[in-house]
Structure formats: structure tokens, C-alpha cells
Amino acid sequence: MSPSPSPELADLAASYRVATDYWDWQGRHTEVSQESITAVLTALGLDVSSPDAIANEREEIWRKEWRRTLPACVVAREGWTPWVPVHVPHGRHVHVEIELEDGGRRAATQVDRWVPSRIVDGQEIGEATFALPGDLPLGWHRLHAVVEGVEGEAVTTLVVTPQRLELPPALAHRRAWGLMTQVYQLRSAFSYGVGDLGDLADLATFGGAELGADWVLVNPLHAAQATPPMEASPYLPTTRRFVNPIYIRVEDLPEIAYLDAATRARVAEVAATGHALNDGATIDRAASWAAKRAALELVYAAGRSPRRQRAFDGFCVREGQGLVDFATWCALTEAHGQSWREWPEELRRPDSPAVAQFRDANEAAVDFFRWLQWVLEDQLAATQRLAKEAGMRLGVIHDLAVGVHPDGADSWGLADALARGIDVGAPPDQFNQLGQNWSQPPWRPDRLAELGYAPYRDMLRTVLRDSGGIRVDHVIGLFRLWWVPQGLSAKEGTYVSYDHEALIGILCLEAHRAGAVVIGEDLGVVQPFARDFMKERGILGTSILWFEWDGGLPLAPEDYRELCLASVTTHDLPPTAGYLELAHVALREELGLLTRPVEQEAAAERAAIAAVAEALARRGLPADPNEVAEFVASMHRYLALSPAKMLGVAVTDLIGDRRAINQPGTDKEYPNWCLPLSGPDGSLVTLEEITSASAPRRLARYLA
Known part of the structure; x- marks a missing residue:
């Protein structure tokens, strides 16, 4: 030891x-x-x-700290008058001014506060203190300090965030219920073996128009690798700023209508290959992307109308260097492999001359990958518009993963902001008793501040664009993260704390500007003050019926938090029908993930199910776990008695699916994130079958 x-x-x-x-x-x-x-x-x-x-x-x-004229970054709330330390050669005069986001200027006021000078690197340095005005507008501003006798000026980022993120009008006065789904599971007749944004739009419009749902929460749509093998987990993306092009609906591209007959026939031929993948027992992302990419390359090569080209050019300007770097990384992986750490040394930084030369020599490939992101932005906007036109008050709610793949685009492009030799994970808990290692490099808190939180802001803006909300997976990671040194087991890590005032504040600012709700997934080991802080800032928590207990009994519905998304299950548990059969216990026993005898684990789960049944019976609800469909409906009716602002229903629970989509703590031992939707008997279920079934409509009656 x-x-x-x-x-x-x-x-x-x-x-x-x-x-x-x-x-x-x-x-x-x-x-x-x-x-x-x-x-x-x-x-x-x-x-x-x-x-x-x-x-x-x-x-x-x-x-x-004293070598800096200004702090690395200043984050304050609206109405605050923070004091900012300014370090200057002792005795020198300094002027501090605020450059507002809109170009306006405001002066900061020096405070009469004496701080002893210090010798730093052989020079006497003093500290002046300046107070910022309390009426600064929300936004991203700049602090400028001009020091007497010093050439140039010091500049740092100043962010003014909301005191509280107010609920959007859709949630202000009544509850909103919605659907929860993994998009890639939504296979339809038009899918290439993987559900896409067209399928999501179909589900959203069905939910809004026919079920009365107000939102649909999806898995992270972040980009995966551009070449096979493509990472299956949506929670281990190559970048969180850009989107996975596997979700593009080829047939919805306007350019399809203008293709010549020969090209259209070739696209149709490729599409037939993609549609054949819908019969697969598991999701083959490599095959799906190969077919879809072939079709997309045909459409891209055919060109765009002048107005569409101008729209694409404008998108490239707005997304700037970040888009260029991502597209370049995609092209580099095709030439040199997925792991940038194994590339030639001169290509391992996005700002190197060798990378610029590669980009110039491969301009068409880089442009293609930029074009894919423009198409995704267009289709995501259309999906959100259709969802709201169908009656959804919030529309699509996106999920934000905790981190990124260690060999991915962000790890390459944002290398200086990430810690090396460290993986993010979670300590042991009831459902993962060996701890978890998610193989993701964490943000370095110090570097994130030095970068003015720009990478974090840019990522949030992409996820929040054209959405009704954002779910932050493992939101406690904005307070502290479990760092696991590489070479040690997951249980041998430790917590590293972050500036949660800054991270939560910026999240609130960007959500405020997008008119979105923020949901924090605050399950597992949580510092008590963190939930209080989230409530203070207007961020909803997450309550899962199986995890909510009070004195050994299921939490009474009236005791649930108002500011929360309440649901029966989550993607880290099997669908409720499977849970009632103890599928999760059998699976963890099979994979060697239990730390106590399986008989003891099964007995504890049976006792929990019995306690839930008693709680349902006390409310006059059907309470026989053997009547699975009715029992699942009762659990949702139980949650509907709570004050929770949001109530979620998993699509898997609508159709009686029993298979876990993910088993935490495993990698290749289980087909995580690779199982399509199936019914109670294990047969594949299509999106068309879901939208024509009676079960979703029956359950929806209890939730309106």
C-alpha cells in the first residue's frame, strides 16, 4: 500500500x-x-x-499570481462589484478599463486598500485593488490595464453571469413531460442501420402532436472518429463542440433534388446498402458510416446553389479556427491514423507549420468535413423547428458528455488545456462497486482560466444552439472530478476541485442567451452543498425513482424536488421491464462486477422492488410487479404526483424493451451503446412500429 x-x-x-x-x-x-x-x-x-x-x-x-498584472480571468455575477487585484512595479500608476462586449467602455474604480509589496524575481511589485461597477451587463467583456512606464497593456477576460437562470416560459407555470431516447436506436425504413436526425424529427413530431409531450432528451450527438473503428459510446466523443455526421439524413439534403439522374441512381444504390443494415442484431457504426459517407461524398461533389454556398461560407466564418482545426484533424486521421500521439512529431500541434502545409495540400478533404458540420447545423435547426411546430414547448434537449476521447480532436486541438497521464472516472458506489474509469483527460482548472474559458464557452454554444435545453452528464464534474492516474485502478484516484462559480455561471449565461433549461445529472456521490448551489442558480437536478429513498422506503412523490427532471430509469440501468426481472444483477454477476454474493445482491433488489410496489399500492395504483406493463405505467403515474418540473419517459419503457443499453464499468465485455430497440420478446422494433403502437398513447394519458 x-x-x-x-x-x-x-x-x-x-x-x-x-x-x-x-x-x-x-x-x-x-x-x-x-x-x-x-x-x-x-x-x-x-x-x-x-x-x-x-x-x-x-x-x-x-x-x-504576482507575476500577472491582471488575474487569468474574472467571473462575476450580475450586480456584483468584485475587487480585482492588479500587480504593477511598486509605485507605478495604473489605469483599469472595461471593454464591453458591445464595444462600449467603462472605467474601474481604484479602492483605498493597502497591500504590502513583494519582491518577485528580483523586482519590487505592488498590488493595487480596483472595484468593478455593479451595473455591468451580462456577457463576455475584457479588462484592460495600462501601467505607467510599461509598454503595451495587460488584458484579461471578464465574464458577467446571471444571478440565477430563470426557467423558460415553457416551464414557468406548469410541468413539462417528455421522451428520453438514444437517437442511434431509432431505426426506421430510411435509416442506414443507425437512427438519424430525420428519425429524431419523426419521433419528436409524433411525441408533440399525438402524445402531448413537450420535449425529447437525446444522447450526446458529439462527433466520433472520422474513420473506423468509430467509438460506440456517445459519452466518449472525439470532440464535444461538433456533431457526429452519422446522424445526417442524406435524403433531406436540398441538393438531392438537383442531382443528375446518374448521380441520383448511385446515391440510391448506396442508400439500399445502408437500409439493409437495419436488420442487424447490433449497431454496426463502421458499416453505417461507410455507406452514408459514400452518399454524402456524391452530394458534396455535385456542388451547391449560390445561396446555399453563401450560407456555407457564412457558417465557416462564424465557427472560425475551431472548425478548421476539427476538419483538419479529421483529414489527418485518414492520412496518419486515429491516434495523434502516434503521428509524426511535427503534426501533433494544430498550430504547427507542418499542419498548415497539410491543410493546404488537402484543402478539398478539409472542406468536406467542414461541410458535414454545416449540414448537421441545418438539420438540427430543422428538427427543433419541426418539434416545436408539432406542439412541443421545449423541443430537443441535448446531452453534454463529461469529457473526450484521449486520442480525439479535442485532445489534439486543446492539448494545453487538458491534463496528461490522467483519466476521469468515478469512485466506487452502489451500482459500480469497483469504481469507474472513463478514459477521458480532464480539463486543467488553471489552464481553463488562463484561456478565459473560451473552449468551454464554444462547446456550450454548439450544444445549446437550436435546442430547448441541455442535460449536463455528471454535473458534479463542474464542482470536482475524480482523477485517476494512469496505471492505477479506478478506486485509487482522488478528487480535484474546479471553480464551480465560474463553470456554473458561464453555463447559466449561455443557457440564458439560448432560452434553454439546464438539467444537471447529479447522481452518485455528491457534495451536499452542490445541490444547494445548483438550486440557487436555477439548474434542475435529476431524480431517478430507483435511487430516491427516505428512511428505507421509496421517497414519497410530494417530497421530490420541484427543480428536477424525474424519471423511472436512466441509460445506466436496464429498461424498467428488465430491472424488474433483475437483468442488471444477472449481468453484473456474469461480468464479475459485484463485490458481494449474487444472492445477497438479488435479495436486496427484490426487497427494493417490493418496497416500490407497496408505495404504489398506498397511492391506489396497480402494484403487481408480475404485470410488467401495468407496473411500469404505475411507476410513471407515481412520479406524476410529484412537483417535479420535468417528467421523463424512456422510449425503451414505452415498448417493453428489457436489454441494458450500457453497463457502467465495462468496455468490450458487453455491447454497450450497440443494441437497437427491441420488444419484450427481444425482436427488433422500428420507429414506425413505435409511432403506430397503442402503448405510448395509453401511458401518455397519465402524464398530460
Whole structure:
């Protein structure tokens, strides 16, 4: 067992908000090993190789701050008058001004506050304090500091965020219920083996017009690899800023109508190959994308009308260098493989001359990948418009993954902002008793601030564009993340805290501008204050019926939070019909994920189901777990008695699916994210069968 950290190392860790101990899911106090803390601090760019190095790093903490004229970034709430420290050569005059987002200028006021000067790198440095006005508008502004006798000026980002994200009008006065689905599971006659945005639009318009649903929550649509093999998990994308082109509906492209007969015939031939994949027992993303890409390349090569070309050009200008870098990465993976860490050294940074030369030499390939993102933006906007026209008050709600693939586009393009040698995960809990390792490099809190949170902002804007809301997976990651040093097990990690005031505030600002609701997935091990902070800022939490207990009994519906999305199940559990059959216990036992005997685990789950049945009976609801469809409906009716602002129904529960879409803590041991929708007997279910079935309409009557 690795020894505990020295007091000096523990003190340094505390300064960087790296936990040296924590309380686990069973209430046990746990100390973090020296090995883990050393690895985490090293990933933060610190030299902790010796006692002298540790001592020097402890001194460097204040030196780094005093070397800066202005802080790395200032994030404040509307109405606040924050004090900003400004470091200048001792005795020099300094003028601080705010450049507003709209181009206006405001002066900051110096505060009469004495701070002792310090010697920094052989020079005496003083600290002046400036107060910012309390009436600054919401937005992204800039602070400028001009120091007497110093050439140039210091500039930093100033973000003014809402005190509270108010609910959109669709939620202000009554509940909104909606559907929850994995888009790729929604196979229809037009799918290429993977559900697409056309299928999502069909589900949304069906839900809005015929069921009375107000929203549809989808899995993250973030981009995966541009070449096979394509990562199956939507929660392990290559980037969170751009979208996976596998979701494009080829036939909805306006250019299809203008193709010549020969090209149209070739597209139809490719489409037939794609449609044949709908009969597969599992989802083959590589085959689906190969067919769809072939069709898309034919459409792209045919060109665009002048007005469509102008729209594409405008999109490229708006998305700027971020889009160029992503498209370049896609082209580079085709030439050099998916792992950028194995590329020639000169190609491992997006700003290198070699990358610029490659981009110039492969202009058509880069342009094609930019075009795919423009098509996606267009189809996402159309999907949202159709959903709202069909009666949905919110429309599509998108999901934001926790992180990105270690070999992906963001890992390459945002390398300086991510910690190396570290994976994100979760400590052991009731449903994942060995802990989880999600193989994702985390943001470095210090670098994120130095970048003015621009990568985080740009990512949020893409996800929030043309949407009614955003679900933030593992929202507690905006407060603290479980960092797992590579080479250690998931349970040997530790927590690293983030500036949640900044991250939550920016999330609220961007959602406010989009008119969207924010839902935080706050399941698992959660700091008590985090839920209070989310409530204060107007962010909804997540309540799953199976996880909500009070004194050993299911939580009474009237005791649910108002600011929450309540549902019976989630994608990390089997559909409710499968749960009632203890499919999750059998699967975890088969995969070796249990830490107690299977008989004990099964008995505990049967007791939980019996307790839920008793709670339903007390409310006068059908309560026989053997009558699966009726029992599932009763559980949703139970939640409908709660004050929860949002009530979600999984599409899998509408059709009696029993198979888990994901088993946390596994990779290749189970076909995670690769199972299409199926009925109670395991047969494949199409979108057309869902929209014509009577079961969804019966359940919807209880939720309106």
C-alpha cells in the first residue's frame, strides 16, 4: 500500500484543490495515497520529485499570481462589484478599463486598500485593488490595464453571469413531460442501420402532436472518429463542440433534388446498402458510416446553389479556427491514423507549420468535413423547428458528455488545456462497486482560466444552439472530478476541485442567451452543498425513482424536488421491464462486477422492488410487479404526483424493451451503446412500429 503524503505534499495539494482524503459511498473515511497525489500534481505541471522541489512549488503559488498584472480571468455575477487585484512595479500608476462586449467602455474604480509589496524575481511589485461597477451587463467583456512606464497593456477576460437562470416560459407555470431516447436506436425504413436526425424529427413530431409531450432528451450527438473503428459510446466523443455526421439524413439534403439522374441512381444504390443494415442484431457504426459517407461524398461533389454556398461560407466564418482545426484533424486521421500521439512529431500541434502545409495540400478533404458540420447545423435547426411546430414547448434537449476521447480532436486541438497521464472516472458506489474509469483527460482548472474559458464557452454554444435545453452528464464534474492516474485502478484516484462559480455561471449565461433549461445529472456521490448551489442558480437536478429513498422506503412523490427532471430509469440501468426481472444483477454477476454474493445482491433488489410496489399500492395504483406493463405505467403515474418540473419517459419503457443499453464499468465485455430497440420478446422494433403502437398513447394519458 502506498504511504500517505507528507505534510508538505498535502499542503501543496490543498493549494491546488487536490483532495488528500474523502468519504466514500458507504460513509467511510478514506485517505488518498502519496502515489496518487504525486501523479495528479505532476499532471498539473508541478515538480514534486523531491522535498526541495515541493518547497519551491509552494513558494511558486504566490509568485505566479504576482507575476500577472491582471488575474487569468474574472467571473462575476450580475450586480456584483468584485475587487480585482492588479500587480504593477511598486509605485507605478495604473489605469483599469472595461471593454464591453458591445464595444462600449467603462472605467474601474481604484479602492483605498493597502497591500504590502513583494519582491518577485528580483523586482519590487505592488498590488493595487480596483472595484468593478455593479451595473455591468451580462456577457463576455475584457479588462484592460495600462501601467505607467510599461509598454503595451495587460488584458484579461471578464465574464458577467446571471444571478440565477430563470426557467423558460415553457416551464414557468406548469410541468413539462417528455421522451428520453438514444437517437442511434431509432431505426426506421430510411435509416442506414443507425437512427438519424430525420428519425429524431419523426419521433419528436409524433411525441408533440399525438402524445402531448413537450420535449425529447437525446444522447450526446458529439462527433466520433472520422474513420473506423468509430467509438460506440456517445459519452466518449472525439470532440464535444461538433456533431457526429452519422446522424445526417442524406435524403433531406436540398441538393438531392438537383442531382443528375446518374448521380441520383448511385446515391440510391448506396442508400439500399445502408437500409439493409437495419436488420442487424447490433449497431454496426463502421458499416453505417461507410455507406452514408459514400452518399454524402456524391452530394458534396455535385456542388451547391449560390445561396446555399453563401450560407456555407457564412457558417465557416462564424465557427472560425475551431472548425478548421476539427476538419483538419479529421483529414489527418485518414492520412496518419486515429491516434495523434502516434503521428509524426511535427503534426501533433494544430498550430504547427507542418499542419498548415497539410491543410493546404488537402484543402478539398478539409472542406468536406467542414461541410458535414454545416449540414448537421441545418438539420438540427430543422428538427427543433419541426418539434416545436408539432406542439412541443421545449423541443430537443441535448446531452453534454463529461469529457473526450484521449486520442480525439479535442485532445489534439486543446492539448494545453487538458491534463496528461490522467483519466476521469468515478469512485466506487452502489451500482459500480469497483469504481469507474472513463478514459477521458480532464480539463486543467488553471489552464481553463488562463484561456478565459473560451473552449468551454464554444462547446456550450454548439450544444445549446437550436435546442430547448441541455442535460449536463455528471454535473458534479463542474464542482470536482475524480482523477485517476494512469496505471492505477479506478478506486485509487482522488478528487480535484474546479471553480464551480465560474463553470456554473458561464453555463447559466449561455443557457440564458439560448432560452434553454439546464438539467444537471447529479447522481452518485455528491457534495451536499452542490445541490444547494445548483438550486440557487436555477439548474434542475435529476431524480431517478430507483435511487430516491427516505428512511428505507421509496421517497414519497410530494417530497421530490420541484427543480428536477424525474424519471423511472436512466441509460445506466436496464429498461424498467428488465430491472424488474433483475437483468442488471444477472449481468453484473456474469461480468464479475459485484463485490458481494449474487444472492445477497438479488435479495436486496427484490426487497427494493417490493418496497416500490407497496408505495404504489398506498397511492391506489396497480402494484403487481408480475404485470410488467401495468407496473411500469404505475411507476410513471407515481412520479406524476410529484412537483417535479420535468417528467421523463424512456422510449425503451414505452415498448417493453428489457436489454441494458450500457453497463457502467465495462468496455468490450458487453455491447454497450450497440443494441437497437427491441420488444419484450427481444425482436427488433422500428420507429414506425413505435409511432403506430397503442402503448405510448395509453401511458401518455397519465402524464398530460
